[in-house]
Amino acid sequence: MAVLKPFRGYHYSQRLIEKGHIGELVAPPYDVISRRKKELLARNPQNIVHVILGKDDSGYQNAAKLFRNWLAKEVIERDSLPAFYVYEQEFTVPRSGEKKVRTGFITLVRIEEFEKRIILPHEKTMPKYSQDRLELLRATEANLEQIFGIFNESTMEVDSLLEENKKRENLLMEFVDFDGVLHRIFRISDTRVIDRIRRLLNPRTIILADGHHRYETSLMYRQEVREKLGDPPGDLPADYVMMTLVNLKNPGLLVLPTHRLIHGLPVERIKDFFKRCEEYFVVHLFEGEESMELFLEQAPPNTIGVYDKVEGTWGCITLRDRRIMDEKLGKEDVNRYLDTSVLHKLVFEEILGIDEETQKKNLYIDYLRGTKDVFQIANEENEYQLVFVMKPTPLEDVERAVHAFQRMPQKSTYFYPKVWSGLIMRLLEEE
Known part of the structure; x- marks a missing residue:
């Protein structure tokens, strides 16, 4: 089902890696x-941020020219053999x-329409972000960032093969990022190992953990390319996208919560918030x-922490009866008992009057990833009216x-740590 392919990856040159510059x-x-992080990263004129966030009056054309210039000057070079890349x-x-420690590997994966149920999304997306990534892909004709996918392989044989190939002679690069995460990339060019991993994963499906917008972008780009070429038989480079794949059973796979912060609502919608919550x-x-x-740490399911900053009140709200969600979303909705579903439907829509369409536009809602101190933000940031402290979504959900x-509400999960951009890259036109 899932078709994987090794590739000759591009990466920053060996001389830059050996000088210890890769983290910059x-x-x-x-x-x-x-x-703030963009400003810090952009201090180095060769940081990949100048490309992936390089939109200007030309769109991404100038960013693409910059990337091509790096290739011409061998700032970025290509590996000599097709490989999978272990990412630790x-x-x-x-x-x-x-x-x-979380271990996965970077590979090319054949793009499949969601209806085939080979590549599976789990969250709703916001179309404007997919369009932005499509502009970048059209300009660069390159995968500069990895989509993050997870697979379920209970024998752990793939993980064992990855561990066996974390050899010093296979080490390509390592660095520590500004959050203290140590990243290591190892090459696997042994065709026997590559073929074994491909066979193990071929009958399996892949869940999109992170990068839904980039995957939707790849679907759109593939369609554009195939229409332009008259939909030829056989594989095209645009039929594949670069992914980091991690086993669902890997002990380093971690999901953190994404908290919600409300701002800019008319004050009358916030007034007596906890009193109005008592209906549900x-x-x-x-x-x-x-x-x-x-x-909150010991609370029953469907409990959400709340700081009402308008009235200076801390509290927790626990769903009275799950049958409320049966009625609101229907029993066929498998996500109806998720904390994020409860929050978005009952609190945002019913109590605060932020309908689903407005939620998609992010007009009143900010999202705070679980790596940041939500209590510090709640106390220090004056613009917020309500702060919702969430628990992480279990992997089984x-x-x-x-x-x-079925898709969960947007930002129901936050897989940590993120897979970084610019480590391994891929040019579509050269395959």
């Missing part, structure tokens, strides 16, 4: 780069301090954030959603 040249995915990340879990929720109020956080071919 690569970047997180485009959608998690804040303005060592990290500390935010807040808990637990040490983990059991409400617990607290003296401060510490007691609220302690309660992700599997349930994709197998039912």
Whole structure:
């Protein structure tokens, strides 16, 4: 089902890697780069951020020219043999301090329409981001960032093969990012190992963990290319996209919550917030954030922490009865009991009057990833009216959603750490 292919990856030149400069040249995915981080990354004129976020009056044409210039000057070079690339990340879990190692591998994956149920999405997307990535792909004709996918292989044989090939002679690069995550890339060019991994994953499906917009972009781009060429038989470069794949059973696979912060609503919509929640929720109020956080850690399912900054009140809301969600979303909706579904439907739509279309436009809602201190943000940022403290979505809920071919609300999951951009790249025109 899932068709994988090794490739001759592009990466920053060996001389730059050997000088220890690689950490100054690569970047997180485009959608998690804040303005401040972009400024820091952009201090190096050869950092990949100048391309992936290089939109100007030309669109991405100037960014594409810059990338081609790096290729011409051998700032970026190509490997001599097709390979899979082991991608290892060592990290500390935010807040808990637990040490983990997540291992996957970078490969090309044949693009499939979602209807075939080979590549499976799990979250709703926002179309404007897909269009932006399509502009970049058209201009560069390159995969500069990896889509992050997960597969379920309970024997762990793929993981064992990856571990066996974490040899010093296979090490291509390593660096520590500004969040303290250690990244290592190893090459696997042994055709026997590559073929074994391909056979193990061929009957399996891939869940999109991160990069839904980039995958939708690849679908659109493939269609454009095939229409332009008259839909020829056989594979084209545009039929494949670069992914990092990680086993669902890998002990380093971690999902963190994404908190929600409300701003700009008319004050009358916020007034008496906790009182209005009582229609659907059991409400617990607290003296401060510490007691609220302690309660939230041991709270029953469908409990969400809330800071009403307008009235200076901390509390938790717990869904009174799951039959409420049966009625609101229908029993056929497998995501109806998710905390994010409860929040978006009952709180955002019913209580605050932020309908689904407005939610898609992000007019009143900001999202805060679980690596950041939501309590600090709640206390320090004056623009926010309500802060919703979320629990992480369990991986089994992700599997349930994709197998039912239903999408969770946007930003229901935050897989940590992110797979970085510019480590391994791929030019579509040269295959």
